[in-house]
Amino acid sequence: MASPEPDTFDLGPGELTIGQTATPVDVSCLVNNAKIAASKDQGDSTTKLCGTVKPGRVTYTYALSGNVDTDIADSAGLFALSQDHAGEEMDFSFTPSTEAGTEATGKLIIDPLDFGGDTMGDPMVSDFEFAVTGKPTYTYATTP
Amino acid sequence: MTARDAIVEALGTVTGLTPSTTTPVAPVPGSAWPRWVITNYQGGKLCALAVHDYDVWVVLPNDVPEETVETADGLLAEVATALGKVGTVISAQPVAIQLDDASTMPGFRVRLTPRKR
Numbered sequence: 001m002a003s004p005e006p007d008t009f010d011l012g013p014g015e016l017t018i019g020q021t022a023t024p025v026d027v028s029c030l031v032n033n034a035k036i037a038a039s040k041d042q043g044d045s046t047t048k049l050c051g052t053v054k055p056g057r058v059t060y061t062y063a064l065s066g067n068v069d070t071d072i073a074d075s076a077g078l079f080a081l082s083q084d085h086a087g088e089e090m091d092f093s094f095t096p097s098t099e100a101g102t103e104a105t106g107k108l109i110i111d112p113l114d115f116g117g118d119t120m121g122d123p124m125v126s127d128f129e130f131a132v133t134g135k136p137t138y139t140y141a142t143t144p
Numbered sequence: 145m146t147a148r149d150a151i152v153e154a155l156g157t158v159t160g161l162t163p164s165t166t167t168p169v170a171p172v173p174g175s176a177w178p179r180w181v182i183t184n185y186q187g188g189k190l191c192a193l194a195v196h197d198y199d200v201w202v203v204l205p206n207d208v209p210e211e212t213v214e215t216a217d218g219l220l221a222e223v224a225t226a227l228g229k230v231g232t233v234i235s236a237q238p239v240a241i242q243l244d245d246a247s248t249m250p251g252f253r254v255r256l257t258p259r260k261r
Contacts, residue, residue, distance in 0.1 A: 028191035029260035
């Protein structure tokens with residue numbers, strides 16, 4: 001008997017909040033795309049006298065990256081937050097699909113967003129890549 | 145506030161316009177209203193996938209051609225600026241607005257994508 005096909009989901013609708021726990025900024029309606037990705041760093045392998053090769057230690061670093069419209073007129077918005085608190089650690093919560101229900105939470109280091117745009121008349125946007133401190137915590141929706 | 149309400153509120157800031165949420169029964173010069181054009185379900189924001197495009201219709205005076213042109217020249221920039229506060233203005237073009245009695249009135253329409261709110 002064939003295994004049931006696992007559910008997959010499209011990006012959105014979902015939610016992304018960034019900021020201090022008590023006062024997070026909901027930036028969901030600015031987000032054009034976003035994802036958490038891991039970068040692998042592996043140390044050099046070492047060969048022992050007996051000939052055994054021990055692989056180097058593997059570590060992962062995580063980042064939340066994507067693209068957002070910039071809310072440059074909002075003093076309480078994401079752009080202002082990124083400028084006023086550049087380099088600071090912030091809480092975040094990211095749900096790429098409310099239907100899927102899986103949520104990533106953790107802390108990230110916020111960096112300044114771009115100010116301006118590439119094309120006259122187009123919405124001003126900024127790519128971003130915020131380093132995640134440690135490892136994000138994934139909370140899965142409970143299945144019935 | 146809905147996108148339609150936001151558009152009407154923005155139109156209300158333009159001197160000389162009488163905005164309404166739907167097509168008026170008897171449009172007159174200065175009448176302006178939004179009309180839904182299309183919704184795309186790709187290219188949206190994380191909070192909502194649907195991207196709605198609207199046309200905003202504006203009726204111009206029809207007495208003499210010079211007045212029509214002069215009014216359009218002044219009004220277009222004002223309307224585009226007002227709508228730019230609630231969304232991304234994509235294009236504008238002249239139109240002949242057909243009335244129920246089959247007569248037409250000059251006007252222009254502005255296409256925009258309202259921002260998510």
